Amino acid sequence: MFDHTLRPSGELICRGIQSRPGIGYLTQLEAMRYLEVGGFYKTPQFPIWVIGSTSHFTVMFGDATALKESASDILLERVRRAFKRMDGGAEENGFIQNSQLGSFLQSLGLNSISEQGVRTLAALIEVNGAGIILWEDLWKHTSRLLTGASLESILDTDEEANRSTPTNPNEGISDMPALEAATNDVPLSDEEFARKLQAEWNGEVLDLTGTSVTTTATTIPTTTPEKFGRTFQLYHYNGLRGGNFKPFRVTRLSADEAIGASVSLGVSNQASHNIGGFGGELDGVLRTKWPSCKIKWPNDGPPSID
Numbered sequence: 001m002f003d004h005t006l007r008p009s010g011e012l013i014c015r016g017i018q019s020r021p022g023i024g025y026l027t028q029l030e031a032m033r034y035l036e037v038g039g040f041y042k043t044p045q046f047p048i049w050v051i052g053s054t055s056h057f058t059v060m061f062g063d064a065t066a067l068k069e070s071a072s073d074i075l076l077e078r079v080r081r082a083f084k085r086m087d088g089g090a091e092e093n094g095f096i097q098n099s100q101l102g103s104f105l106q107s108l109g110l111n112s113i114s115e116q117g118v119r120t121l122a123a124l125i126e127v128n129g130a131g132i133i134l135w136e137d138l139w140k141h142t143s144r145l146l147t148g149a150s151l152e153s154i155l156d157t158d159e160e161a162n163r164s165t166p167t168n169p170n171e172g173i174s175d176m177p178a179l180e181a182a183t184n185d186v187p188l189s190d191e192e193f194a195r196k197l198q199a200e201w202n203g204e205v206l207d208l209t210g211t212s213v214t215t216t217a218t219t220i221p222t223t224t225p226e227k228f229g230r231t232f233q234l235y236h237y238n239g240l241r242g243g244n245f246k247p248f249r250v251t252r253l254s255a256d257e258a259i260g261a262s263v264s265l266g267v268s269n270q271a272s273h274n275i276g277g278f279g280g281e282l283d284g285v286l287r288t289k290w291p292s293c294k295i296k297w298p299n300d301g302p303p304s305i306d
Contacts, residue, residue: 003038027052031284062234251294
């Protein structure tokens with residue numbers, strides 16, 4: 001399932017997926033934390049995914065908008081790949097040594113940071129003098145460096161956070177509007193996009209032809225909703241359930257949501273929490289591909305993947 005090639009020990013070579021395949025693959029086993037599917041299978045050439053359960057295979061597909069990655073998605077995958085090349089290969093320890101920080105930053109093209117700056121940053125995010133840096137801390141700071149923040153602004157922000165209440169982790173990012181534009185760039189007019197989002201809140205779903213089908217309206221939350229971005233439609237088909245064919249919608253978080261924030265290195269915690277619980281098994285599988293997304297099912301709920 002993994003990308004590229006791993007060398008666990010000695011002469012042992014484990015070959016994974018070397019490039020983007022035509023059709024993708026997602027599995028309940030990843031939501032249950034038994035394995036991790038690599039980025040190639042999650043982002044195939046065509047918007048078609050085989051869905052694996054513990055007993056059966058079904059299929060999910062959509063149009064090209066399902067494959068469109070936001071700027072933060074691309075950045076996250078780039079940093080994650082660089083990190084995994086240094087954190088122990090197949091072992092995936094979830095940390096790197098302090099001494100590896102300079103090489104890590106150079107692999108991401110951050111060559112302008114001086115040796116003194118690297119040492120200062122390492123001292124800032126090191127785990128209590130243990131000589132290691134965890135993925136979460138590394139991502140929070142590296143993502144900001146890669147989106148325009150200077151090392152000085154990051155150090156100042158962290159120093160201010162230590163003295164008082166935490167400040168906005170995105171402070172100092174110069175090109176955040178570009179990130180937001182990348183996520184919100186959908187082939188819909190403003191009126192169409194607003195109507196679709198309103199339909200999500202009102203409990204309206206789309207049938208297979210795209211026609212509006214009004215269902216029982218839900219109450220719009222009185223609190224400020226989370227900041228969400230692109231929305232797109234997908235379809236799921238289970239041939240062993242009498243040919244059950246169901247449309248649903250996925251809405252992504254806005255592009256700047258992950259920059260400078262806590263992001264899991266592997267499977268989202270949300271995925272494992274959904275197994276056998278609220279939202280259904282397919283929700284957990286979907287969140288291995290789109291963490292923290294909103295999923296809108298028709299009134300009868302999510303389909304079975306068994």
